[in-house]
Amino acid sequence: MGGVLTVKNYANAKLVEEKVFKDPVHRYIHVRDQVIWDLIGTKEFQRLRRIRQLGTTYLVFHGAEHSRFNHSLGVYEIVRRIVDDVFRGRPEWDESERLLILCAALLHDLGHGPFSHAFENVFHTDHEYFTRRILLEDTEVNAILRKVSEDFPEKVAQVIEKKYPNALVVSLISSQIDADRMDYLQRDAYYTGVSYGHFDMERILRVMRPRKGQVVIKSSGMHAVEDYIMSRYQMYLQVYFHPVSRSAEVLLNNILKRAKQLNKEGYSFKHEPTHFKSFFEKNITLEEYLSLDEYILLTYFQYWMKEEDLILSDLCKRFVNRKLFGYTSMNPEEEPERYEELKTLLVRSGIDIEYYLYHDCTSDLPYDFYRPGKESPRIPIFLEKPNGEIRELSKESFLVDAIAGRIKTDHKVYYPKEILEDKNISVVLKERLQKVLRD
Incomplete structure (x- = not known):
């Protein structure tokens, strides 16, 4: 670089040679900025290699082993292409915000914990809260961002939290057609091996335009956007809401x-759960949070398979060896008598329904394929017509209007399916269980 970088020129520093990551989705991910290269090398960002992008989905789609590290690089690359190839030179785009949005794109998932959804559900953590702490507290990431300017970490946090004053910048990583979604749809489709998540991203990027407070799509690109919405719709139904993946997450949830609960009761673990102590006690330091990843979690599951507590031991064996719960379609609110009978029969069979019966609803999951109204926290998709008029997508597209906000909520009840084969249970009880689960 021809000498030591100073704080003054660090924000604009470029690598002597461009670095590239070979990527199965975008072919190449290009890094020219010294700041971006340094952020990738931090221990907090490297930790994302040990957090899967799709949680328990690898137990259904065996290729889904990709990480949040992969995804974060992908989001960065899409944003880089937008600001360097599409927005550059346009009067509505402020070039001084380029590095800000590149850093926010790269770091947007920094605070995710292991198996995020189940983990947050049990320990009441919030990955967005920890993302902010990583950005602002004593971390390698914070040290690099502060070299740009003292207020730069706060600005990056504001973009990720959707609080930054320029909504156009926020919309690039948090809207209904943002770089985050465009990457994970294609990446998740690639690694799960399904065909649903593919769409013409090249066309969408070509027709994106910066406008005050938002990104718009030229109306000539509406059909490419329709294809994107349909890809999302199919991915949610076929991958993200897959009932077997949900079954694995139910097990994970109940293990934790x-x-x-055992820790609360003073149970003496054979292998002390050191990494979990602060989570049990709701006194989590940032260092302790960052030390916990999916490798650590799965190691504990191996230990807990040998615990004296039969419930913890059994649940861990089920998860590690993929002996998942069975399921049936049932909404306890609409069929309370059927659900109560199922609970009664399982208890009579010797089942602890606290850990072996679970009602799951897909509307509780953190996904939505397209919500044009105010109920969505994300900016909807706007089309720009040739006369300059701006129209929300579902007002112009019959296809999107037909499905927007109308996804069917799916209810499943999970239970240990081998109960129906248990020789210690009477034939009459089995028959009643079969009837309840079949109705």
Whole structure:
């Protein structure tokens, strides 16, 4: 670089040679900025290699082993292409915000914990809260961002939290057609091996335009956007809401819930859950949060398979060896008598329904394929017509209007399916269980 970088020129510093990551989705991910290269090398960002992008989905789609590290690089690359190739030179785009949005794109998932959804559900953590702490507290990431300017970490945090004053910048990583979604749809489709998540991103990027407070799509690109919406729709139904993946997450949820309860009761673990102590006690330091990843979690599951507590041991064996719960379609609110009978029969069969019966609703998951109204926290998709008029997508597209906000909520009840084969249970009880689960 021809000498030591100073704080003054660090924000604009470029690498002597461009670095590239070979990527199966975008072919190449290009890094020219010294700041971006330094952020990728931090221990907080490297930790994302040990957090899967799709949680328990690898137990259904065996290729889904990709990480949040992969995804974060992908989001960065899409944003880089937008600001360097599409927005550059346009009067509505402020070039001084280029590095800000590149850093926010790269770091937007920094605070995710292991198996995020189940983990947050049990320990009441919030990955967005920890993302902010990583950005602003004593971390390698913070040290690099402060070299740009003292207020730069706060600005990056504001973009990720959707609080930054320029909504156009925020919309690039948090809207209904943002770089985050465009990457994970294609990446998740690639690694799960399904065909649903593919769409013409090249066309969408070509027709994106910066406008005050938002990104718009030229109306000539509406059909490419329709294809994107349909890809999302199919991915949610076929991958993100997959009932077998949900079954694995139910097991994971109950393992953590059981370990938490045993700790509360003063149970003596054979292998002390050191990494979980602060989570059990709701006194989590940032260092302790960052030390916990999916490798650590799965190691504990191996230990807990040998615990004296039969519930914890059994649940861990089920998860590690993929002996998942069975499921049936049932909404306890609409069929309370059927659900109560199922609970009664399982208890009579010797089942602890606290850990072996679970009602799951897909509308509780953190996904939505397209919501044009005010109920969505994300900016909807706007089309720009040739006369300059701006129209929300579902007002112009019959296809999107037909499905927007109308996804069917799916209810499943999960239970240990081998109960129906248990020789210690009477034939009459089995028959009643079969009837309840079949109705």
